[in-house]
Amino acid sequence: MGSRGCVRFRGIYVLPIRGKKCLIIDPKLGGSLSSIIQTSLLKEHGVELRHLSAEPIQSDCTKVVFLVRSKIDLMKFICSNVHNDISKGLQREYHVYFVPRRAVVCEKVLEDEKVHQLMTIGEYPLYVVPLDEDVLSFELDLAYKESQVDGDTSSLWHIAKAIHKLEFSFGVIPNVRAKGKASVRVADILNHMQAEEPVNSPDMVVPEINTLILLDREVDMVTPMCSQLTYEGLIDEFLHINNGSVELDASIMGVQQEGKKIKVPLNSSDKLFKEIRDLNFEVVVQILRQKATSMKQDYTEMTTTTQTVSELKDFVKKLNSLPEITRHINLAQHLSTFTSKPSFLGQLDMEHTIVEAQSYDICYEYIEEMIHKQEPLVNVLRLLILFSVTNSGLPKKHFDYLRRELLHSYGFEHMATLNNLEKAGLLKKQETKSNWLTIKRALQLVVDDTDTANPNDIAYVFSGYAPLSIRLIQHAVRSG
Structure with missing residues (x-):
């Protein structure tokens, strides 16, 4: 048996349910699942595939398997489906598998809705997804928002668990370096896991992974706001x-x-x-x-x-x-x-102006003009966040004015978005002097005359800006 109710077969955890089944997947897990097993293979084994929604299950299958993340709104969808079956007098066998692990709060919803006793509950321990031959992803796309805005740090446990599972295949990683509060916390959780569940690998004298570098996203919020040019x-x-x-x-x-x-x-x-x-x-x-x-x-x-x-x-x-x-x-x-659009080329120029900290007034006026022209909101916010992060915030007068103009131009329904950005520290009032110039010079983040055809520095990716996170990793490796 594998982890809590799953059978491991050829490296894949298989749900141990026989007979004709209807597999109802959390839509966010659909892509991850397709990276592991082909949909055609499931169909060959008599599995009907559906995406979970509030809509009733359209299937004559007697066995229904829900594969979901531990999210309360998804529990409500499951309950809605089950209640609909009951009202029609349909009798089915229900199984709920949480990815990657169950949560008490979700099971409480099922209990409150009087459907918990009708279900077999299990876990599907999918902690990492192989996106390519050299890339594994945690697929925790909401982790930053959950951690910084909602105060939910459960994703840190997931990350540590995923790394610990890797160690069972590749050996205990001897060198772990962490930059940022969340990364230090992941390293601590990993240490506890190694103590509670040691990796016993007598055949593995030399671990295959020598160094693990953990880096908080908030350490470098400049890079994701810039446009990639590869x-x-x-x-x-x-x-x-x-x-x-x-x-x-x-x-x-x-x-x-x-x-x-x-x-x-x-x-x-x-x-x-x-x-x-x-x-x-x-x-x-x-x-x-x-x-x-x-x-x-x-x-x-x-x-x-x-x-x-x-x-x-x-x-x-x-x-x-x-x-x-x-x-x-x-x-x-x-x-x-x-x-080739002038708007994209103009935004690129402005990104470089902001990163190089050339002229506050020019950048401020450009963003103000984008708002008044009602350019795509995502483009405006990315540039505004880049401007705020590199300046350690905006003067109160400018912050209040741009916030007000954004709501007038794009609608007051975006107030929650602006509040969340402020809570996460991405868009804020200036309280201290910016240290961006010092960081930029010390880490050589701006490189003149980059050769895009034959690059010898990572700065070619952004036509002259070297990602701060990459520079930190380069320094960590060199000092290793």
Whole structure:
């Protein structure tokens, strides 16, 4: 048996329920689950797949499995589904599996709604999700908000638990470095877990992971507010990568099927993407142009001259990469419609002006103008947060004025958002003098004359700004 009610089979925890089943998934877990097991495989084993909502279950299955995060609103959906079945006289066998662990407050909701006794409760210990061959994700996208705004630090336990589970496969990590209050807390929890549940690995004399660096997000709130200029960064910026793929209209990818969406995988299994993902977008466009031109020349030569069998074989090999080239040419062409917009180019210039701390007044007036023009709210807030963070807040007069103008331009329903940003310390009144200039100089965060084609510094990712978090990691490794 695996962890609390799950059977482990070939590295995957399997829910031990036999017979025809309806698997109802928390929508946020859908992408994570698809990274581990193919939907087609579930269907082959007689599993009907549904997303959890308040709508009644449309299925004749006698066994229903809910796979959910420990969220109260999701418990209400489950209760609604069960009550609907009862009102129709339907008899089903219910199972609820919490990801990654159950919560007392959620089970209390099920008890209050008189459905707890009808259910088998378990846990599905999915703490990390493999997004690529060298990337694992906790998939805790609300952790920062929960921790900084709601005061809920349960995500720190999840992170420590995930790391501890990794240690059972790779050995105890000997060097753990933490920067920031939350990271120090994760390191402490990890130490307690190692003491309570030691990693016994007599075969593993040398651990496979030498150093773990834990870094609080709040240590570097500048970087996520800046626009990434690598190929993968821009895809995420405008098209939003989710679980290693993007979903696009079929027409963008050259498929003439009106209204149809296509999921485009973006990971290392795509050899061309692996080659170009971290390059500056302008360099990527040049590479794709060269590859397309080379393919065209090869085709012309093949049709106009006699080819040996060996030469034909080489050409066919190149043809195998044609779908990948076509895919990325279509993606790059679509991205260009965003990157060529004056609004995007103007925002890039302003990001650099703010990061370089060149002129407070110019930055302030630019943001004020964006608000009055009603530019997309997310763009305005990102620039405003960047401005606030690098200045240790805004003078009270400017803070109150911009806050008022935001609510007038975008609606008072955004008051909660502004309050949360203030609570998290991202948008605040200036109380102390900014130390951004000192940090910028000490860590060489701004690098002039970066070579985007042949970069020798991480600053090429943001065309001259080196991410603060990366500089901290570089210093930690060098002093190691």
